Amino acid sequence: MNGTGTGTAAPSETELGELRAAVRNFLAAKSDEHAVRTAMGSERGHDEKVWRQMADQLGLQALTVPAEHGGDGLGLVELGVVLEEMGEALLPSPFLSTVVLAATAVVASGDVAAAERLLPAIAAGTLTATLAVPDHAGSWDVGAGLRVTATGGRTGAVLDGIAPIVLDGATADVVLVVADGPDGPALHVIDGDAPGLARTPLRTLDPTRRMARLDLDGVHAEPVGDPASLTAVLDRVLDVATTALAAEQVGGARACLAASARYATERMQFGRPIGTFQAVKHKCADMYTRVQVADAAAREAARAVDGIEGAPAAGIAAAVAHSVCSEAFMAVAAENIQVHGGIGFTWEHPAHLYYRRAKASQLLFGGPAVYHERLLARVGV
Amino acid sequence: MPSEMDEFVATAREFLDANATRRSGSADLPEWGVGEDRITYFSTDPPEVDAAKVAESRAWQRTRYENGFGWVTGPRAYGGRELSTLHDLVYDGLEAEYDVPDTGVLSLIGLGMIGPTILAHARDHIKDRYLPAMYRGDAIACQLFSEPSAGSDLASVETRAVRDGDDWVVDGQKVWTSVAQHAQIGLCLCRTNPDLPKHKGITALLVDMSAPGVEVRPLRQMSGGADFNEVFLTGVRVPDDHRLGEVDGGWRVALTTLMNERATVGGEGAGPAARALSLPFLTELLRANGRLDDGATRRRLAELYADQAATEYLNHQAIRKLRAGTQPGPEASVSKLMYARNLTRGAHFAAEVVGPRLIADTGEWGTYSWTELLLSTPALRILGGTEEIMKNILAERVLGLPKEPSIDSRSPFRELRRSGTAGS
Ligand SMILES: Cc1cc2nc3c(=O)[nH]c(=O)nc-3n(C[C@H](O)[C@H](O)[C@H](O)COP(=O)(O)OP(=O)(O)OC[C@H]3O[C@@H](n4cnc5c(N)ncnc54)[C@H](O)[C@@H]3O)c2cc1C
Numbered sequence: 001m002n003g004t005g006t007g008t009a010a011p012s013e014t015e016l017g018e019l020r021a022a023v024r025n026f027l028a029a030k031s032d033e034h035a036v037r038t039a040m041g042s043e044r045g046h047d048e049k050v051w052r053q054m055a056d057q058l059g060l061q062a063l064t065v066p067a068e069h070g071g072d073g074l075g076l077v078e079l080g081v082v083l084e085e086m087g088e089a090l091l092p093s094p095f096l097s098t099v100v101l102a103a104t105a106v107v108a109s110g111d112v113a114a115a116e117r118l119l120p121a122i123a124a125g126t127l128t129a130t131l132a133v134p135d136h137a138g139s140w141d142v143g144a145g146l147r148v149t150a151t152g153g154r155t156g157a158v159l160d161g162i163a164p165i166v167l168d169g170a171t172a173d174v175v176l177v178v179a180d181g182p183d184g185p186a187l188h189v190i191d192g193d194a195p196g197l198a199r200t201p202l203r204t205l206d207p208t209r210r211m212a213r214l215d216l217d218g219v220h221a222e223p224v225g226d227p228a229s230l231t232a233v234l235d236r237v238l239d240v241a242t243t244a245l246a247a248e249q250v251g252g253a254r255a256c257l258a259a260s261a262r263y264a265t266e267r268m269q270f271g272r273p274i275g276t277f278q279a280v281k282h283k284c285a286d287m288y289t290r291v292q293v294a295d296a297a298a299r300e301a302a303r304a305v306d307g308i309e310g311a312p313a314a315g316i317a318a319a320v321a322h323s324v325c326s327e328a329f330m331a332v333a334a335e336n337i338q339v340h341g342g343i344g345f346t347w348e349h350p351a352h353l354y355y356r357r358a359k360a361s362q363l364l365f366g367g368p369a370v371y372h373e374r375l376l377a378r379v380g381v
Numbered sequence: 382m383p384s385e386m387d388e389f390v391a392t393a394r395e396f397l398d399a400n401a402t403r404r405s406g407s408a409d410l411p412e413w414g415v416g417e418d419r420i421t422y423f424s425t426d427p428p429e430v431d432a433a434k435v436a437e438s439r440a441w442q443r444t445r446y447e448n449g450f451g452w453v454t455g456p457r458a459y460g461g462r463e464l465s466t467l468h469d470l471v472y473d474g475l476e477a478e479y480d481v482p483d484t485g486v487l488s489l490i491g492l493g494m495i496g497p498t499i500l501a502h503a504r505d506h507i508k509d510r511y512l513p514a515m516y517r518g519d520a521i522a523c524q525l526f527s528e529p530s531a532g533s534d535l536a537s538v539e540t541r542a543v544r545d546g547d548d549w550v551v552d553g554q555k556v557w558t559s560v561a562q563h564a565q566i567g568l569c570l571c572r573t574n575p576d577l578p579k580h581k582g583i584t585a586l587l588v589d590m591s592a593p594g595v596e597v598r599p600l601r602q603m604s605g606g607a608d609f610n611e612v613f614l615t616g617v618r619v620p621d622d623h624r625l626g627e628v629d630g631g632w633r634v635a636l637t638t639l640m641n642e643r644a645t646v647g648g649e650g651a652g653p654a655a656r657a658l659s660l661p662f663l664t665e666l667l668r669a670n671g672r673l674d675d676g677a678t679r680r681r682l683a684e685l686y687a688d689q690a691a692t693e694y695l696n697h698q699a700i701r702k703l704r705a706g707t708q709p710g711p712e713a714s715v716s717k718l719m720y721a722r723n724l725t726r727g728a729h730f731a732a733e734v735v736g737p738r739l740i741a742d743t744g745e746w747g748t749y750s751w752t753e754l755l756l757s758t759p760a761l762r763i764l765g766g767t768e769e770i771m772k773n774i775l776a777e778r779v780l781g782l783p784k785e786p787s788i789d790s791r792s793p794f795r796e797l798r799r800s801g802t803a804g805s
Contacts, residue, residue, distance in 0.1 A: 261781065265781065265782055273783045275776070276783050276786065278772075281773065281777075282769065282776070284782060285780070288776070288779060289715050289775070292695065293688070293691045293692060296692075296694040296698050297690070297691035297694050312690075317690075317694070320690040321691075323683065323687040324688065369680070372680050373679065375683045376682065376686075379660055379686065381679075381682070
């Protein structure tokens, strides 16, 4: 163990169990398959009532927002529990964009004014936000140039260019944009309805996660934080975001495993449950093994990102989790369809929704070629 | 609780400093290009070298035992400390920092599996007689379970034990018996009542390996050496007080052994193979072979490392559960599957990098030496319950999938033999 944890104590299993039960009950009531499909087909892609209830009844948006900005100041270990449940239920929601990407970027930037302006509203569930990193490769490679440029001074910049794929970009109330400025790449914030901003919703592989293209033509922006620390900020956001995503992926994979195990027990062919055939049984055991290993990777990454005593270095554990959980979810989602046979290939069966979510999640921050190299970079190879 | 653990660590550290040399360098990594060019898993040494190593193992185990580190979790009555499994793991972690003889010959089977079984099922005077001797390093124990026609289907053992006065007379053949050539005792599963269904007519006996009628014949493994053996038992007399559990109740005894086996096999984090497949060592391997900038090779390295790290995280999680007082669940089987998989993929990865210098020994450091690991990994998918059997267990016991329709669990064993359905 290359322990770098600063000695934060881990939350107790009892507390985590209570949090899990609360989120699970909430999602069972608010985000069953019918609700997911309704949200999927809706204009904004998520149910705004559920978003508000998440804040009012459970305070989920506030969980990881620092206490001085109106949140609970908890960590990824707790947030991971929430995201795992959301992933299992396939909840369509701007949670990942708002609470994970945008809020983490604001906190990491150290910009107190921006934090005071945005974080209390995020915590209260009254503001949605997202982060656009419009690099050329789609892998947060800001050093190689950006497709949005910033001109102007410290008090107000003007942004021009294109951000081709932005998570929840069409609905976010505010958008944090990394743009190439006079001091190199820098973080800015723009309003979602700013003049000069055109937002085009895109067709998406995963209908439960919306994406938009942003065209910026002389959009007024406020700088956020110091450009000198941008690389560190983005590294932190990436560690947090991939760790959060890993938890969500584990939840999705767990749902696929449960569906397969259930179906293998119920479905009869040749006069016996298909789960008695080893080709099916062993598939389920393989799925279980992948889920267990992915689960361990996601949890360890959360502990690392939270700086819990004895945890490995955050950058390494997050990269391990991103790779392992991406591949596990994809494999398990594909096998789930196979175990179900023809019914698994229908639109009406939820298996394809997980398959879509798995592939879209795997590619969200660049995909296998990128995350493998990132992992090697983090371990110094 | 923490202060008690701190104290344990301090005394362990003191003991190790006084009795062993700490490995040089920060990590316990072999330096590339330096030292013995071997990546050993199973032994490939000639018998006399093997015997010398066994003697070293025994001596180190005795030193541990005499200083209170020979059986950390065991009862005081048998020389143990009555501490938790966590203490045991902590001690192992500390000891890994030192250069000490490998005690696998004693611990993997005897201390890890047979000891706990004796503790759970033997009579008190048998425990008195064997347990301290085992944990002191005097008695090596082997597992006389598998037979030519009873492997995965272990409950089909045919070795007979017939009662004769105060003794049992044992006749039959065991196979794949690791460390039998060094062992003083063996735990033997015997058929005592063929008129009962196969799980119900088995009795477990503790056999003195030096008794007349016990013959151990080494079997050469594909890896070259002979770690496992055939054991022939001909009219071997075993006193009834050496029985573990009830007459015909040996299956329960066997389950104790098997449960401990799964716990032992998954957790092997140290040793030459683990060191050779560690990231720094593999990085040096790529560097030495000019492959550090090759995209395809890098991808495979990253995949390999990610799986290794995640498996390690899984083991950490199991340890944290232990610490919180929860018994480890099915993680052990998952770790075992992953361990075999990681080592197998690692060996093939290294082979690919080394290329043709793996097929012929050119004498170049760090090339042909990978053959030892490559030729050992197939066993990891077989021993201690095959990969397929592990998957059956995970699917049926954890996921609750239905069992296969079974034709042989209820009929008397004798009838299965006749109809040829057992042990197939
Ligand atoms: C290096 C080594 C050391 C060993 N040491 C010991 C020891 O010390 N003591 C001891 O008692 N034994 C020992 N064994 C034996 C080991 O436990 C057995 O080899 C193992 O349980 C498999 O039994 P088998 O070899 O008879 O193979 P079989 O059971 O004949 O299996 C052959 C193949 O059939 C598959 N198979 C069998 N049944 C099923 C099923 N129900 N479903 C799906 N697939 C199935 C197996 O997975 C395997 O692929 C050792 C083995 C090795 C390789």
